[in-house]
Each structure stands twice: as C-alpha cells, then as structure tokens.
Amino acid sequence: MTEQINYTTNPNVDWTTPMLDLHGVNKKYLEGTDAEVHAVRNADFKVYKGEMVALMGPSGSGKTTLLNLIGGLTPATSGSIQINDIEVTDLNEEERTKLRRNSIGYIFQHFNLLEFLTAEQNVMLPLLTQGYSDAQAKRRTTMMLRELGLGGRLEHFPSELSGGQEQRVAIGRSLITNPAIILGDEPTGDLDRSAEEGVLNMFRRINKEKKQTLLLVTHSEWIGSKCDRIIRIENGEIVQTGLEVTS
C-alpha cells in the first residue's frame, strides 16, 4: 500500500504526454572490475509533461547518476531513456548536445557557476550558445535576474555572491532558455529555509505559467511534500514512483 500524492491537484499535467520515459535503465560504473558499482538498477518510470517531481533517496543511492543519465552526460549501461519521445541512448554526441542545449536546464549539486563570468554572463551563456544576439540575451537575462531578486547583482562575480545568491543565479541559468525539462540536483541544498521556500515558489510558478517539467533531487522531505509526487530511490533501485495505486 502506497500513499497517493496530490498530483491530481496539479492542473498543468498533461497525462497523455510522458516528458520522460525510462525503461529498464541500468548504470554500472567501473564495469567488470572488482570495484564495480551498480549505481542504477533497472529503473522504470515516467514523468509527465508539466509535472514537478521530487527524486529522493539516501546519499550514494544514485540520484545524481540518474540525472546524468537523463541529461545524456553519461551513457547508460542498458535500457531506454526517452525525453519528449526522443530516445536519448540512440543519439550521438552532437545530437545529445543539441538536446541539452535546447530542451534541458541543469542545476548542479556543487559549484554551479563559471567563476570567471559575472552573474549576468553566466545566465546569458546558454542563450548565446543558442545563437541569440548579445542585446537580446542581455535583455532576457536582466529580466530573469530581476525576477530572481538579483537585479542589483548583475555585474557581480560568483565569488562576490552568497551561497543562496549563487544558487539562484544557477537556477536562472537553467530557466533562461525555457527548456522543456529542468533537472535540478539539490538546487536548494545550500539555502536556508526561507530562501528555500522562495526558490520553491519560483519553481512552482514557472511550472504553472510555462508548464515546464521539473525533476528535482532533494534530501528535504519538506520540498518533497511540495512537489506533485516523490520518486524514491534506494541503492540504485526505484522503490517508489509515487504513482502506485493503493492495493
């Protein structure tokens, strides 16, 4: 018997379109050696368009690995991963890059920003790689950072920002290209409760306004409770998808 999550209350979810579809995904590190780690075992789950899902599990359970697999940053040992009906494992390097550039926004667990770029330049970067002109990119960036409450920090370098501000800049960067799916690896890890709440509200808002899909790794049950549902992973195995029907 499993708890039913209040995802039904989220009107943005398009249940006919799985944004993310994992099927029998395995990831082994150092395969064939004594130190082999089976970091992800037979993962099987879907995330639908417009969902905001938490991915939770103990440290070392394979959360970051799973996000990396989805983003095509590391190849899967076996199984199928589809984003928006595109089979990631079939893509070549170039196509995966294109997919990341256009469809995925990333927020990393640690060291999120390029130190030699200002807050503004960090956020602009994905737009520039998409071919936007400097002026257009600047305009959108300024708006975004203002929304994130960083209007006065445009010219600051990461070393001149607080941990929470850095994280907000990173979030801004992941959102700036309006990606179909946002992958966040403990996006609020370094933040205090009130900052955490602010960020979470923002996620909620973009989820609502732009119908973006979010997959957020977190250790915080509180954040988990604010998401549509929680996917739980333990020792590489998905032990709960949050969609199980109560028996």
Add this chain to the structure above:
Amino acid sequence: MIALKTAFRNVFRRPSQNIAVILGVALGVSLFVGVQVGSDSLGAGLLELSIHSIGERDASISPVFTDFFINEQILQEEDPFSPVPTGGTFLENLTETDAYKNNVAAITARLHLRSSVIQPETGAIEVGKRWTGIDPDQHPAFGILTNLEGQTLNVADLEPHQIYVGEELIEDLFTDQDPIGKNLTVQSSITTLGQPPFVESVSVRISQNLTIVDIFQDEGLGRESFSDYLVSPLSTLQELVYQGIEQAKVAAFLQGQFLLGFGSQPLTDVYIVWKDGIEIGEGSETATLRLQIALDQIFGDFAALHRVSDTRGNIVRQIDAATEGLSLLLNGFGAIIILAGVLVIINIQSMALAARERETGILRAVGAKRSQIIRANLLESVFLGVFGSLAGLAGGVAYGRLLVWFLGIAFEFETGDIPVVVTDETLIISFFAGFILSQVTGLIPAINASRINIARVLRGIDAPEPEDFGRKSLYFGFIFTLIGILGIFTLDPNPLIDGNDAFTNIDDVQAAYPFFIFTIVGPALLVAYFRNFRLGLTVVGLFLLGFAYFNVFYVLDKIEGGSGGLSYIIYLVASLLVGTVILTAVNLDAIASAGQRITAWFARSSTTPVRGTTMVAFKKMRSKVTRSTLTFALFATILTLNIWIGTFSYSFRFGVDSQVVALTGGSDLVIYSPDNPLPASIGFSQELVDEFDDTAREVQITDARGFMRSPSSLYYLEADDPNSNRTANSVAIGPDSFWDSTAQENWIFPFDLFDNKTETPFETYEDQDGDPEATFEDEVVWKALANNETMANTQGEQKPILITTFIFDFSTFTIEKWQGESVYLNLTDGTLQEFVIGSISNGAPLSDLSLGSNFGPPGFSSTFYVNEHWKDKLLAFSGISDNENVFLARTNIEDQTSSVLEDFLIDVEGWANAGSFQNQFGSYGIIGVTTYSIYEGQLEGQFRFFQFLQAFVSLGFVVGILGLVVVAFRSVAERKREIGMLRALGFRRRDVVVSVVLELIVMGMIGLVIGFVNGTVMGYALTSVNGGGGEVEFLIPWGLIGLYAAITFMSAILSAIFPAVRASQIPPSDALRYTG
C-alpha cells in the same frame, strides 16, 4: 623525518604537475648552459681555426714592412754583387744565441713572394697569392705536404720551373681541365728597402712560367694552411730574388742612383717553435722579448727592420678580445631568451601552486601549523629544484652542442673544428642558478600561500585576493626614488647641467640609464602606495615606454661615440618589453572586451554557439590576468627579439643601396691592375672602355673615370714637427676625375666628408671669383680640389688644398690633423710644399673598399687626395715612378647585384689577360670586380653573423611553444569541471576546443603585436645607429613577419588542440566530478 616522507610522497602523488616543474627548471638551466657552452665553444673554435692557419709556428721574425724584402746587414761584409747566394748565415748566427737555446725548439726560414697567378689559356687571374719557398730540410714541426692521394710531397724533387699548387687555388683557376702538367704565369714584384729615410728603394717585377707538378691538400692537422699557396724550394726562390735584385741594381746603377746594402739573401719570415714549458701568454711574451734583445745584440740595429712577434700569443689575445664581444652579445640575447624561459617556469610554478593552495587551506583548517606546511613545501621544492637543475645540465650540454653545430654552419667551420667546451664553472653556476630560480619561483609563493585566507580557499575561489602591498611599496618607492635622483646628480657628464651634450657618448648614456629607471619605478611605487596599485603600474608602464622611445628617437641620434653599448641596448629592449607588457596587462580587461566585440561582430549573423564560445575564451583570459600576462609576455619577448634582429639584418642586407652608392660613387664596376701600374694617362680609360663596350652586350659602360694612385708611400712632413716623417698614399684628382664634372650642377660627389663642419675654417673659403661660399657642402671642397683652388692656412696665406682621410696616430689613438691645418709634402725638386687640409674624408672607394690586399685595410694608412697638377711634382717615397690606374665604371645595369655584371667582368678579364691587353700594353693583367661584390665581401662576416643571430634567437620559439604547451595542458586540466559544466549547458565538443584554442591564439596575437611594435622600433634604432646616419634604409621584412605570425598562430593551435580535444572527450559527468 615525517616531513621528508610527506614531501617525497607528494612528489609522486602529483606526477604530472611535478614533472612539469622539473621540465620547466630543466628548460631554464638548459638555456643557460647552452648559451654558455655556445659562446665558450665559439671562442675555442675561432682560436682553433686561427691557430690552424698559422700551423705549428709559435712565433716569427719578420721584416717590419711586410711588403718589402730587407737587405740583411749580417751579410754586409760579403760581396753584394756575388752571383751565388751564400745562405744560412742568419740562421746560423741566430742559433748561437743563448736566447735561442733557452727558448726555441725549432726554427726554419720561409720566403714569401706576393704574386698574381694567371691561367694563360683563359686569362683567369688570382691576385695577392703567396708563392712560398720552403726549406726541403724543414723541421718536421712545420708541416709536410701531401697530395690529394695522400702521398707525401717533397719540394726537393722540384726543378726550378716546377711547382706544387694548393687545392683551393687550383679550384679558383681551373674549372674542368686536369691542371697537372699545365702552366701558370706567376708575376711577383720585389721591392728592396734601404734604411729610411735617406735611401731610396728599388723595385723589380719578375714573371715566371711554372709547370704544375702536383696539387697538395690542406690537411687541417694544425699545420700551416697552405691551400691557396704555390710552393717551391727555398733555394729556387732565393735565386730568383737574387737575380731580380741584380737586375734592379743594374737598372738603378745605369740611372745613376745611389744604392746601398743590398743583401743577396732576403728573408721574409723565420718561423719558430718554442720549447716545451713555455706557456702561451706571459711565457711566450717573455721569450719573444728575450729573443728580440738577443737579435739586437748579435745583429746590431736589427730592431729597426725586424720584429719578433709572439704569433700564437697574439692570436690568442685577439681571439679573446673578439670573442669577448661576441659572447657578450650571445649572453645578452641569451639572457632575453632565458627570460622567456623563466616566464615558462613562473607559469608552471604558479599553476602548481594553485592546486596546492586548496590543499594548504584544508591542512590549515584541520590545524596544521604554518611551519609544518612550509617544511613540507621546502623539501618538495628542494627535491624538484635539484632534480630539474640536474636534468637541465644534461639538456644544456645537448643544446650547447646544437648551437655549436649551428655556429659551424654559419661561420663555415668544418663541424669537427669547433670543440664543444663545457667548463666546470658553467655547470656549477648553472646548477645553482637553476636551483635558486626554482626556489624563488616555487617556494616563496608557496610560503606566502600558507598565509592565505583559509575560508576563501576552501570555497574554491581562485580569483586573486587584492594584494596588500602596504608599507613595502612605500619603503621601496622612497629608496628607489632616492637612489635614482642621487644617481642622476652624480652623473658626469650630467644631463641636468650639460643638457644635450650629455648624450653624445654611449657609455655615458648607458651609465645613466639605470638611474632613470629608478626614478621611474620609485615614484610609481609611491603612487601605488598612496593611490592604488593599478595606477602605479600604469605609471611605470607609461614612463618606461616613454623613456625608451625618448632614447630611441632622440638620444640615439645624439650619440657620436663610445665603446660599449650592449647593456644600453639590452636596457632599451627590456624597458620596451616591460613597459608594453605592463600596459597591456593593466588594460587586459578592455582588450578582452574589444576582442570579444570584434569577434562577435564577425559572427554577427551566425546562429552557432560562437558568441558563447568567444565570451568564454575572452572572459577566461581576463579573469586570469597573471597567467595570461605570463603567456603573452612570453611571446612578446620572443617575438620582440626575433623581429628586432630580423628587421635589422634585413635592412642591413637589402637597405644598403644608398650606402653602396655612397661608397662607390655610383659606380658599378672597378677595373684595376692589381700589382702593376697601367700606363698613366687618363685618356686611356676611354680607350679601355671602348674595347670593352661591345654594343652586342647587355652591359654597356655609360661612363668611366680613371684615378691615378701612387701604389707606394708618399713622404711628408708635418708642419709643427719637421722631424716627424710619415708616409701616406696619394691619389691625384683632376676635373675629369668625377662624374659629370663639366655640368657643375649635376656633380655627384660620392665621397662624403667627415661630418664635423663646425670645426672647419671653411667659412673662409672663397671661390675662384673671390666670393665667399655661402653654403658648405661636400662638393665645394671636392670641386675646389679638382679645380686646384687654394684656401687660407692658419696664418691666412692661400695654399693649395688637400683632402685627407683621418691622419691617425696609432700610438696615442688620436686624430692628429683637422681641417685648416697644414701638411708639408716633399717635392721632387727637394723643396717642401705646404698644403691646407680642406676637409677630412670619410673615405672613398679607393681607400674604403679594399681591392685585394694591395689596398690595405680601410683607414689604416692615410690617403692624400691632391690635385693632379701636383702628381708629378711630389716626391714619392718608393722608387716606383709609375702610377697605378683604377677605373670606376658606370653601366646601364640598374641592379648593382645583377649577375650580368659579374659575367661581363669575366669577359673583360679574359679579354685583357689572355691576349689583347697584354699585346697592347705589355702589362700583366687586370682585375674586374663589381663594386657591390666589394661591399658584400667586406660585410660578408657581418651577414653571416646576422644569420647566426637570427637562428640563435629563433630558438626562442622552441621555448615559446614549450611554454604554450604547458599553459594549455595545465589550463585544460584545471578547467575540467568547467568544461563538464559547459558541456552540460550545451557546448559541443568542438565549442570547447575552440574556446580553449581561441584563448591561446589571442594571447599569441597580443604577443605578436607587442613583438612587432617593439621589434621594429629596436630594429629601427639599431639600423639608424649602425647605418652611419641613415645610409642604411630601414626596411620591414613583411614576409618574415608574416612567417612569425604564422608560427605564433600555429604554435597556439598546436599546443592547445591536443589537451583541449582530450578534455572535451571526457564524459561531462566525470568532468563535473573533477575537483582539481
């Protein structure tokens, strides 16, 4: 103990980083050793080469006047008219002296006749060759001849009309035929000299047909280098000379001239080998002196005519002096390349340090004491320093070998001839220099790092902490300012008091330079303290540049003399380099933005991620100011050096047209009789020209003028000291002697006069109508001379004009006469004629360009230019009354370097020497040379040297590329995480590669721009100084600069591409996990 273990563990734990440090130190030490080995070996090589050319001889006894045979006073008691040479007396007497017994191991006599050698079939002629008589019983120390098959040749086997000829001379005279059995015509002149000044000498010419019996090779075994000699038995030559002198005596007797003391056995050279135990240097000097004294005692007034010279000792001294300058120069340029090497080391060390800082932070955070950290760093650093320096010694010896090999090529040594000299001092000094350098660049920053802000480091922030220069800059600023100002006050001459005049001697300027640098850096440090660091730097940069430019464009023009200057030149380059590098570094931000904007503009319509890539590259560049600066400074240094030497040598090689024109009076060809006079009539020149000037030829002589030149010395007195008798050559100048002399407005006076017009009394010169000449030009004086005008002497009396080259006293090293002073020349009627020096000439083709050994080295003896009116009235010191003619010809060929001219002259020589000329004038052959080849021949040594320098400094590129490889590898390694992030953000692999490569290319190009600006400025400076007042046109070798740009570009790409590609291939998830 624990610290030691930690240190060693660290060494192996950070292999790539520490290997880089070791390599860096090794590189620096290698350069240092290599330059030392190179310059030491060059000295040794030159010495070997020179020693080789004198054979095993240590010393010689030779006549004071090398062109003359000396009548031997020892033989005076014998009958001077005896038909049989007596022989041997001189040597016998000599061997009886104690001095000989004590010092000399071997002795033999040589007789040399300076000769022209003609190949009768083709008319090819070689002049100034030695026909040498050697003793068949020669002492083995003086060499044995071997033929090309390696068989020993003995001169005793030769009949009087047979001869052995050296390999090189054969190659010059015969193109394809087998020379053995062929004849050569050999012409020599013999001049006997009485005791000056009251006895005249007599000269005769002898001409022989000799059959070539065999060809001997130059074995290069330390024997005398004979390869362009003719060799006969000593007795054959003695006989010949004796007969010649007899003829001369008869001729002189018939003319009623007074003769005195002709010996029958003239000797030109006695070769001596010292006994073992006499060391070259002080030992050989003493032995020489003793021998001279002993000879004087036996032979009476011997010293007046003979000189014992410490031949080998002199060569050693000369080579030492010559290589001192050369090794200074090599060390100077080497220092700049080593500086580039040091930049590489600092680069490596600072990267290694960045990695260590984090670790230090953690250690400090967990409670490690600073002393513990320092100890661990110290041991590791010492280990790396020792290891790197040792590796550097090995590398340096290899690099030295390479340099020596290159020297061999540049100076056309046979490779085996240059020994590779590696001294203990070189090794020891280099080792410690490398060790200290590694500690200064590695350890000191590491110790500073232990003071770091732990929190910052642990957060992984490597943006530079604003440095606290604090009181240090206050103290140093104050001290430097003080040193500078006090220093400037103590200067003598002083620019504050003496104004511009302080800048006339390069040694003074050189001495002053450092003090000015102190007064620049000192106040700038104060600015840094009271205002801010950046402003301080800007001030230093601006002032250094300003001062350097002031020197290049103003002071260098003022400099007239002095001996040194190398340090000054190095100061200049250093100021330019440091100035430009500082200013660029301070403005790197603006430069990067500009660069980014420019690339963005080019990519404005592109939809690729190029804008992202360029932003990353440029922002990265400006965020790592120190590293970027080190990198572009490296290239700036190397390129400055290369472009500087490149422009300078290029200008000197190709920008000399005007100089050649000045030296040759615009003539293309010089045609002259090498050893013998031509009939002395100016009109003859036209005759000659008509003969050559075959209209079917490409070359047409458009104009030709002859000069009469007395080949022997003119006897003259100085006005202020009637007892000081001197000799000079004379050249007669008439109105026809110069181009276009009839159309006065078109006169070209090619021979420029010494530029010291303030000292000339020429304002008092009046032209023919008595009007004072308003303008003072070179032409005025030459015209006055050509027209036989007069000018006032110091007493105001009008006297004939004379133009002279410098009348130089070699014993006091002073110029004895200036314009307006008088010189008295002996006339044939026994009276003295006063001449006023109208001007001093820098020289003319005839004295400046040495046409074979006949004309002697430039500036060595003075030449008087007198009007041709005086030519026959002057009493020549020599018995030769004929004058020698030299013809300068202008042609229709524009390009002085054209080979057409050379071909033409071969025809002229052939025509003249093979028949018609001899038939017509009964004379002995003429030589034709292009004036450009004379110029080229004079400067060939310089050109070669430039070539070597260019090759030497271009080795700097190796250092540069190594530096870039290091920077690229380390920067990519440091950036792995960053690269992972970029990939996650949607950078393609190639975008990553482009951004890394672009960063290095931009830095290379900044270096190129700085190098170009500084290099051409320095090239200009050196060209204008060495070109002697703008005679060398300053040219920029665009091709070469393009090549350097391409090399820079390629090295940036090549050194970055491999690490960048490798890093881009790491799966992004792994790269993201990388923490350095």
